[in-house]
Amino acid sequence: MPAYKIPESVLVVIYTPQFDVLLLERADKPGFWQSVTGSKDSPDEDLRETAIREVQEETGIDARQFLLNDWQTSNIYEIYPVWRHRYAPGVTHNTEHVFGLCVSSTLTVKLAPREHLQYQWLPLTEAADKCFSASNAEAILQLPNRF
Template sequence: MSYKKPESVLVVLFDKHHRVLILQRQDDANFWQSVTGALEAGEQPIDAAYREVAEETGLILSPDACPIEDCACINRYEIRPRWQHRYPPGTTHNTEHVFRACIDSRLPLQLTEHLHAEWVSKDEALTRLWSPSNREAVAKFVGVPQ
């Protein structure tokens, strides 16, 4: 088995009306989140952010047409016990790099890793997102000038 690296990206996607894209996980229907995923070997966080957005939503963003912005925020959190088997033995914490991008909410999504996607108000996102670090990122980085 190949273990995940305990370093990941969180990419908060929102539109010009400050509505936030939230995604419902396949393995836990009560877990709503933004785009997130582990860095691959040798990958830089910004590259992982672009890759994860493409993999999870089908949206191909680019630095020229639709840039992903580094929020200069890094979180460290405890990995849920039910997911610790995905990481090297003894790994209990993950380091998360936070990014954001303002995108057109009319673009069609192609979900590959989630059951459902919804565009919701910032307030609704703050009540439905499972992860505290995800809620903090939405609170801090959605609705402020880029």
């Protein structure tokens, strides 16, 4: 039996105190820019642990060294048809839990080459405009209201 992705994920907006935001370009969809995102590895994996793991895997950043906040916000969205084969048959929606990670400065990132092609640190509005996901863009735009 194939191991299907769990339709519950995290979105981690990584930013500096000056609101420079880290975006990653997807390897499987060049031109699609996003924050760190990823699904739980198991149904009982804690969402905070998922966020820490995904940040480490996708950027090389140790989220435990910085301020990681669960924004207590979740979005339910339809999974793009191109990625539905990764989920069990009949699964069409994902629940995404939003986190913010404030890092000290625009850090050098070590990308997972199978997942991302390149990264950029961008000012808040530019980063939101570049995101392909509306929920990701909205999360970025909410940053100043989180303080």
